[in-house]
Amino acid sequence: MFWRVLWRLLRASSGRLALALVAVTSGAAVCAALLNLNLDATDKLTSEFRSLGANIVISPEPSANAETMDTSLLQNISALRAPELIAAAPYLYISAQAGEREAGVPVIVAGTWFDEVARMNSWWKVDGQWISDRGERTRCMVGQQVARQLGLAPGKPLLLRYGSREAPLQVSGVVTSGDSEDNQVFVSLAVAQELSGLAGRASLVQLSVRGTSRVFEDMIQRLSLAFPELSVQPVRQIAAAEGRLLERIRGLLFGTVFLILVLTSLGVLATTAGLALERRRDVGLMKALGGSVREVMHFFLAEAIAIGLAGGVLGAAVGMLLADWIGRRVFSTAVEPRLVVFPVTLALMVLATLAGALPLRLLGRVRPSEIFRGE
């Protein structure tokens, strides 16, 4: 009988309830989209942040009086198997001469792993070609200041000298980063090590780590414990800005979800206020027939829950599509639907609908004799 009455109630007020359903569905769609984005936002945003470059630097302890360190630590970093680690690039800096002996110009040479550098600094503007092979021995990349000073361009030869050792190379690309890289010549780590005679050594290692401030701090701690003889330092400005921005975006998403819930409740409230007036007589009659407040209110609250569930299901489905659309527009990538968003959206919509159904809940106070007297 309960379901029969509920079905009749829903059919009897289908017009008004359709308005409430629209309010709940709209609210659910936006909530589901924002919650889905929130869950995916860390990945998407940190992927975007990675284009800002390294955020952790490992170097020899200043007190150790060593200018270089053993590159075997890179294997140890890989052994950490940290999924939040995006890229790790060793750098060996040497001050070399560019050009023939009599006309040599001093330049900073950075020996590195090109593949890792490319992953970490995808935002660099490169005129020519990136080098993707970390063992490259014949080509190099040059900063745009160096290129201007030495009259270099992609395809031109460049001879690097360090003491009596020489490395004849060809320029593959000219880098513009807007930072110190514009004044450097990039060669593979192996070339720099051979040129300097520092086999198996690096000046520092740059790491790019994704995640919130907490994940980032945890990573610093793990690396410090793993390499106690080395200095593990965050690139403060970038790391802190990333963490703050992520937290603010997350706060904004949650704030918006809360606002949507309030607006959904108000939308339902506007509908149920009129409905409650129509239902006063029915509630009075049901109580006169021996219906308890609990029994009678179950009908009307079930009506509200049905609207919340229906709107929640429809809205959550629409929200998944909306999240995907926003993901493609904002992050240029698809947002994966998170199943957990579905029950959370349903629960939030049922709660918002019940909150908005306050006028219906107040019907429990109706006294049958007042209704029959026409009050």
Add this chain to the structure above:
Amino acid sequence: MMPPLVQVEGISKKYGALRALEQVSFAVTAGEWIAIMGPSGSGKTTLINILGGLDRPTSGRAIVDAIDVSVLAERELTRYRAEKVGFVFQQFHLIPYLSAVENVMLAQYFHSVADEAEAAEALARVGLGDRLRHLPSQLSGGEQQRVAIARALINHPKLILADEPTGNLDEANEEIVLQLLQELHAAGDTILLVTHSPAIGRMADRRIELAHGHLVQIVANAN
């Protein structure tokens, strides 16, 4: 000697400064048909509402089937209404979006368990066996009142309270409803019926006449 089914002892009811009932006392034996009569505002409906557990007296006692209705808590009053009384109202008061059989089943649901076959049988007894699926808006006034009577009887109440049950009916439908009430009376049901009509009043076993909230007289009809 059997105790009376209804015992009203010095009942008064005030709404603010208005005295709707003033020291009304009477008793009703099981199986009696009582007509409550009097001009508008004399307290007839207030008396019915108190006996039906819809309202509480300001003072006095109303005992129905050995239960003092005037002291029951809200939850006990709810059970009392579901189990002891059946209401028939002048305005019919059917739920507009429920069919005839569903209106009857709703009273069963609040009492215990809804039984569609039993509800359909009750409607057949009042001549509406072919109107089970009709909504109230698809029924005539007389048919709606017969649905209300079926609903009032479905839980086998101790007391049937009818407030002007023919007040909104034409002559033909009034005849049908009165016939039904007479059949109920003949079957041993106890009926308290509010009416303005002297003719209907004379059909009852006794008439309780009220004026300005006071019991004026109780008249036994020579039926």
